[in-house]
Amino acid sequence: MTELRKTHLDRVAICSLLLCCALWGLNQVAAKAGLSEIGPLWQAGLRSSGAALLVWAWAVARGIKLFERDGSLRGGLLAGLLFGLEFACVFVGLQYTSASRMVVFIYLSPFVVALGMPFIAASERLNLRQISGLVLAFAAVAWAFSEGFGQAAANPQQWLGDALGVLAALFWGGTTLTIRASRLSRVSAEKTLLYQLAVSGLGLCVAAALSGEAWPAAWSLRLSGLLLFQTVVVSFASYLLWFWMVRHYPATRLATFTLATPLFGLLAGALLLQEQITLRLILALLALAIGVVLVNQGPQRQAK
Template sequence: MKQRKALDAQASGLMILLCMIWGMQQAVLKLAAPDIAPIMQIALRSGLAALLVLPFIRLPQGTHLYAKEYLLPGIWLAFLFSAEFLLVAEALRYTSASHVAVLLYTAPVFVALGLHWKLPAEKLSLIQWGGIFLAFSGIALSFTGRGQPSDPASSQALFGDVLALLAGAMWALTTISLRLGRLSEAPAAQTLFYQLAGCFIFLTPAAWLSGQSAVHWSAIALGSMLFHVLIMCFFSLMLWFWLLRKYLANGLGVFSFLTPIFGIIFGVALLDERIELNFIFGTALVMAGVMTVSLHVWIGRVFGLGLKRFKAMR
């Protein structure tokens, strides 16, 4: 098995590019919403991207794409993936793209909590519990001032924020199911195909039933679809899997914390969104909490080394 490398300048540059792409997706979905609803955009992009991914699936000899041992877990994974993006699409109808970008990326906190209860080897450390406290404090702070009875728009925004937070939890459930299920052994392209194809199958009728299937093929709508199919769902995910094969995952994961920051930047730049002061401070706490949960081993080493030096000085 080829040994994975530590991060270099190439990997760092590509990860920053990926974070920009991932941070842009909510803003682009909302920008094109007057011509094509977010749920319909996600359904169509998923179906088209699934067709692009299909030729890249390389299965072991003697197995096929719809083998029973992978198909049933694949359907479950597709359902969770679809539920996540259904919540994202609905959240964008009520709250800002910036809020959705930040609250969606609370997923690592929920993953840590879920694995804590399922796997003895994944028990949370004291440092991680501190990170979870920071993250949920930031969420509470970002919700401050919303849901005022005298302000219907504020109540709608709070509802959208809650949906975005639930989307983060659903993303975490998808990750946990993948980690603990049979698909953890399957090729990455196969897993991605199940998610994308299932998202198209589940969300297309959901868009029709909710009256959000109408499409006006404007320049913005076409641009959004091209961005989501070719760049977001195909290029960025294939590049991500390529990076995972070549470089250490922990180093790559550090850069993912830039995604919500880019989400805020693009929300302001493309949609002229107003960012509340409490949301800025709340976001800082959320990101600090997520980084603490994810980098707890490194933090523990640094803290332990600092403590040893302090004792030695005394």
């Protein structure tokens, strides 16, 4: 029996999305912190590889079939490639730009999804009110971080990190669209995630070795903790939850809701790095909430 897709975000989806956004905001801080002890490609590759093993063990324990022929191989390989390219851009880019700037550019991805989804599912076409909400939500995020945009760049190669952030957003949006447009939309969330983690983990580790990126001279408790958080909590648990939601809820609205992540990242920076929370941030949070409500007030449609 074909499982019906929901036409709106219910309480389960909203609570799950808020949890994911909070974890992804923390992940930016963890990734940036890890770069002081490990190269970007090794860090990204090891976390994907470790999470792939966890997904495999989870699936075996639950009796979920991962290797049967179901026509998903082509879409899975493409999604894994895009997933790996996304995180290569993020981790390499964090060497040249700040985590705050990086997270802003990454969350251009909802625009990629919003523009691409009508070609995949006509039922997810945005109306004028929803488009206004999308613009308002992104404007809120951009405004929250714009306080530092007028300052001179601390790194002369900051533009490179920013450009890699934009590329990461394109790859993330492309991954979401690939999942919805291919057979991946009809396989288990575990298999969808395993494709991306396994392909990206292998590719990133090979890229690290071929590029001559140095292996950490010593594994401190700090580095181990950062990698465990990124591997177990973010790359395994939160991504498994995310890909399950992509299969069951409107992709455009899910992607738009993730615009909350940069603000969670800023809050994490304030708590962990003692950054100041300004009135601008509070107002941006309010504007973001209004934007998300507008996007999720579209007309009800029959699930297909």
